Amino acid sequence: MSAETWARVSxxxxxxAFFAYLVAMLASFHYLAFRKRSMWVVAIALTLxxxxxxLLSIVARGLAAGRFPLGNMYEYSVVLSFLVVLAYVVFVEGxxxxxxxxxxxxxxxxxxxxxxxxxxYVGPQPLxxxxxSYWRQIHVGSMILSSSLLALGCVVTILYLAKERRERRAAxxxxxxxxxxxxxxxxxxxxxxxADEPAEPVASPRRGLLPAAVVLDRLAYRxxxxxxxxxxxxxxxxxxxxxxxxxxxxxxxxxETWSFITWVIFAGYLHARATSGWKGRRAAVIALVGFGSLLxxxxxxxxxxxxxxxxxxxx
Amino acid sequence: MRTALVLLLxxxxxxxxxxxxxxxxxxxxxxxxxxxxxxLRARIYDQIGLFDVYGSWWFTFVYALLLVSLGACLLxxxxxxxxxxxxxxxxxxxxxxxxxxAEVAVPEAPxxxxxxxxxxxxxxxxxxxxxxxxxxxxxxxxxxxxxxxxLFHWAFFVLLVGVVWGKGTGFTGQAVVVEGETWVxxxxxxxxxxxxxxxxxxxxxxxxxxxxxxxxxxxxxxQPEDFVTSATLAGSDGSATRSVEIRVNHPAEIDGVKxxxxxxxxxxxxxxxxxxxxLLDGPVVCEQSAPPEGVSPLQIPWNCVVKLPTLDPQxxxxxxxxxxxxxxxxxxxxxKAMPMVTEFAPVMAYDAFEGDLRADAVQSASVLDTIGMRRxxxxxxxxxxxxxxxxxxxxxxxxxRQYSVLQVTRDRGLPIVLxxxxxxxxxxxxALYGSRRKLWVxxxxxxxxxxxxxxxxxxxxxxxxEEEFxxxxxxxxxxxxxxxxx
Numbered sequence: 001m002s003a004e005t006w007a008r009v010s011x012x013x014x015x016x017a018f019f020a021y022l023v024a025m026l027a028s029f030h031y032l033a034f035r036k037r038s039m040w041v042v043a044i045a046l047t048l049x050x051x052x053x054x055l056l057s058i059v060a061r062g063l064a065a066g067r068f069p070l071g072n073m074y075e076y077s078v079v080l081s082f083l084v085v086l087a088y089v090v091f092v093e094g095x096x097x098x099x100x101x102x103x104x105x106x107x108x109x110x111x112x113x114x115x116x117x118x119x120x121y122v123g124p125q126p127l128x129x130x131x132x133s134y135w136r137q138i139h140v141g142s143m144i145l146s147s148s149l150l151a152l153g154c155v156v157t158i159l160y161l162a163k164e165r166r167e168r169r170a171a172x173x174x175x176x177x178x179x180x181x182x183x184x185x186x187x188x189x190x191x192x193x194x195a196d197e198p199a200e201p202v203a204s205p206r207r208g209l210l211p212a213a214v215v216l217d218r219l220a221y222r223x224x225x226x227x228x229x230x231x232x233x234x235x236x237x238x239x240x241x242x243x244x245x246x247x248x249x250x251x252x253x254x255x256e257t258w259s260f261i262t263w264v265i266f267a268g269y270l271h272a273r274a275t276s277g278w279k280g281r282r283a284a285v286i287a288l289v290g291f292g293s294l295l296x297x298x299x300x301x302x303x304x305x306x307x308x309x310x311x312x313x314x315x
Numbered sequence: 316m317r318t319a320l321v322l323l324l325x326x327x328x329x330x331x332x333x334x335x336x337x338x339x340x341x342x343x344x345x346x347x348x349x350x351x352x353x354x355l356r357a358r359i360y361d362q363i364g365l366f367d368v369y370g371s372w373w374f375t376f377v378y379a380l381l382l383v384s385l386g387a388c389l390l391x392x393x394x395x396x397x398x399x400x401x402x403x404x405x406x407x408x409x410x411x412x413x414x415x416x417a418e419v420a421v422p423e424a425p426x427x428x429x430x431x432x433x434x435x436x437x438x439x440x441x442x443x444x445x446x447x448x449x450x451x452x453x454x455x456x457x458x459x460x461x462x463x464x465x466l467f468h469w470a471f472f473v474l475l476v477g478v479v480w481g482k483g484t485g486f487t488g489q490a491v492v493v494e495g496e497t498w499v500x501x502x503x504x505x506x507x508x509x510x511x512x513x514x515x516x517x518x519x520x521x522x523x524x525x526x527x528x529x530x531x532x533x534x535x536x537x538q539p540e541d542f543v544t545s546a547t548l549a550g551s552d553g554s555a556t557r558s559v560e561i562r563v564n565h566p567a568e569i570d571g572v573k574x575x576x577x578x579x580x581x582x583x584x585x586x587x588x589x590x591x592x593x594l595l596d597g598p599v600v601c602e603q604s605a606p607p608e609g610v611s612p613l614q615i616p617w618n619c620v621v622k623l624p625t626l627d628p629q630x631x632x633x634x635x636x637x638x639x640x641x642x643x644x645x646x647x648x649x650x651k652a653m654p655m656v657t658e659f660a661p662v663m664a665y666d667a668f669e670g671d672l673r674a675d676a677v678q679s680a681s682v683l684d685t686i687g688m689r690r691x692x693x694x695x696x697x698x699x700x701x702x703x704x705x706x707x708x709x710x711x712x713x714x715x716r717q718y719s720v721l722q723v724t725r726d727r728g729l730p731i732v733l734x735x736x737x738x739x740x741x742x743x744x745x746a747l748y749g750s751r752r753k754l755w756v757x758x759x760x761x762x763x764x765x766x767x768x769x770x771x772x773x774x775x776x777x778x779x780x781e782e783e784f785x786x787x788x789x790x791x792x793x794x795x796x797x798x799x800x801x
Binding site: 133225228229232233236240252260264270271 | 327331333334338487564566573575577724726733736737747748
């Protein structure tokens with residue numbers, strides 16, 4: 001097939017994926033509200049259809065452009081939204097066995113795709129020489145994989161904050177339950193107990209729209225703790241690539257600067273989790289700040305700030 | 316550690332300022348225009364170092380503070396880790412108050428049962444101490460978490476030091492080398508475009524690069540496809556020559572000095588004679604001004620200047636080079652700008668001025684100040700042709716060459732920084748995913764056999780420890796049973 005045909009296949013598959021996600025999102029929200037099992041089945045089925053279509057769209061895009069389809073903002077956005085949904089299906093539905101938060105993950109992907117097709121679309125085309133490096137696949141791939149994990153972690157964090165608030169309100173009249181008896185006396189002072197554990201629930205989890213705050217909190221932590229090393233790896237491979245393309249591994253280019261800021265904020269989040277008194281809500285707020293920084297790194301730097309990464313943008 | 320994080324965040328925010336305000340050496344033109352448009356604001360920015368954030372005293376100060384704070388935090392932690400690596404797990408009593416507790420009845424005598432328990436825990440990679448006289452053992456596992464965490468933080472420390480040392484003792488600059496010429500790595504040969512580190516010891520390498528050929532290829536759409544400089548590298552004594560192809564993403568290296576493809580341009584060979592006497596014969600580097608909005612740099616001509624100060628009156632020649640001569644005629648006939656991607660019948664339009672070159676006032680070789688000069692001739696000269704400017708002055712254009720702009724860099728910190736980055740990743744894994752677990756087992760007589768009491772807890776990943784604890788308890792019962800059989 002010719003490049004034009006592949007480009008058309010890619011765009012059509014994109015449309016299929018977009019509407020599949022959109023309907024799956026609505027079905028998932030319906031399940032969240034009314035707990036009809038059939039709606040969950042519809043949501044999962046459509047999500048899988050969307051994933052398949054989107055994978056096709058990405059592959060066709062690569063064939064149309066004759067290169068790995070991670071060359072500009074449109075392609076990053078498509079792959080990002082794909083990975084967010086994939087990570088959701090694998091980690092949240094599969095491993096976490098949490099069924100009620102799908103709508104939020106899908107909403108993130110639907111928005112990302114809408115922005116991509118409305119503001120960032122460019123036809124498939126070959127790359128300028130500086131982008132022509134095998135480091136591109138490794139660097140951009142790991143950045144997008146980690147972005148999707150961090151983004152999903154932050155979606156879950158928002159849900160955690162909402163749920164935690166509800167549980168706290170409900171428990172205000174109740175006496176707090178004491179935490180488990182852990183003997184810390186023989187542990188060195190820097191071993192923080194339960195660094196990756198959720199804050200002790202103030203009230204017992206109650207039946208409600210969302211899973212218990214404890215579950216959401218742990219899920220968010222796991223996703224971010226998984227995404228952070230990959231983000232680190234992405235920055236390092238980016239530096240290696242920059243060394244060969246631009247003669248320096250670090251030059252405080254806006255994209256570099258903001259990826260570093262995002263790294264520092266999530267590092268702060270991980271430290272906060274290990275510090276007593278900073279678990280739960282306060283750590284969640286840091287994660288949200290990190291999410292804001294991630295969005296700036298991802299969108300604002302390419303679209304509004306001039307730097308070496310500008311050509312990875314929309315033109 | 317909190318102080319270090321805050322300092323790190325301050326550095327990051329300073330970097331934001333650096334990414335929004337134009338920086339010295341990166342956007343000098345924008346700084347100059349800011350000084351013209353908003354003199355007061357520009358002066359304030361200049362005073363507080365906003366035009367050179369990464370070189371400002373306060374950035375250095377915060378960086379130094381970060382190193383001190385990180386080191387001060389890591390030293391005691393490292394001592395603590397060494398202590399806990401050396402010490403054995405300590406015995407505990409009152410196992411039944413622990414988060415996880417179980418009792419297992421085994422048919423063996425207590426002293427044999429406790430040895431069996433020890434084997435079970437060893438097999439599960441616990442560090443075990445005991446049994447002591449009281450018939451109990453203590454075990455722990457997961458020190459890798461703290462080892463990884465410290466490795467991560469020390470590697471980050473080394474990275475910060477490696478960055479400063481590498482940049483500080485190194486240099487980076489741009490070399491402009493015309494095809495067929497040789498360039499020697501030395502301060503004077505950068506024409507002022509070199510930036511040397513704070514601790515730079517004036518030890519330029521003296522390595523040489525001879526550029527044989529430069530080729531730029533473009534796609535039919537005008538998008539660049541490849542830039543290649545074919546060159547020969549030689550050490551400072553001219554030995555150890557090596558042929559290389561330098562292209563974007565593929566630098567060449569000799570003696571720790573790296574050459575990167577940065578840019579290119581055109582250098583016509585110009586020969587000027589006055590009454591048969593050769594005044595100038597060689598390639599002249601042409602430059603390009605920024606194209607107007609919506610015009611590709613490929614569509615506009617290149618400019619260069621030749622100054623002849625020995626003539627009386629002095630003569631200055633201004634050239635406008637069209638590497639593809641068809642573009643000039645297309646522009647003249649249709650008014651449309653055509654992209655010039657390859658050399659094709661190149662032509663140069665020239666303006667000749669006579670008068671005072673004011674060599675003391677005009678420093679730049681590429682600028683001709685025509686105030687106080689009179690234009691006495693103008694015309695066009697094609698490649699291989701000679702133009703007669705009158706009064707015995709002739710200009711020939713024997714051939715057109717290209718020049719390659721190479722970024723020349725030496726950074727000795729590179730291996731350190733790379734190694735540190737790898738160690739950061741290696742340390743991060745156990746630091747994030749490891750968990751510290753402690754277990755104790757005691758055995759006491761119970762009828763014919765003995766009763767094992769097992770207690771323990773995990774400092775992280777408690778839910779997973781629950782499974783592990785269950786398995787340990789199961790193994791304790793089973794293994795002891797096997798021991799009975801033999």
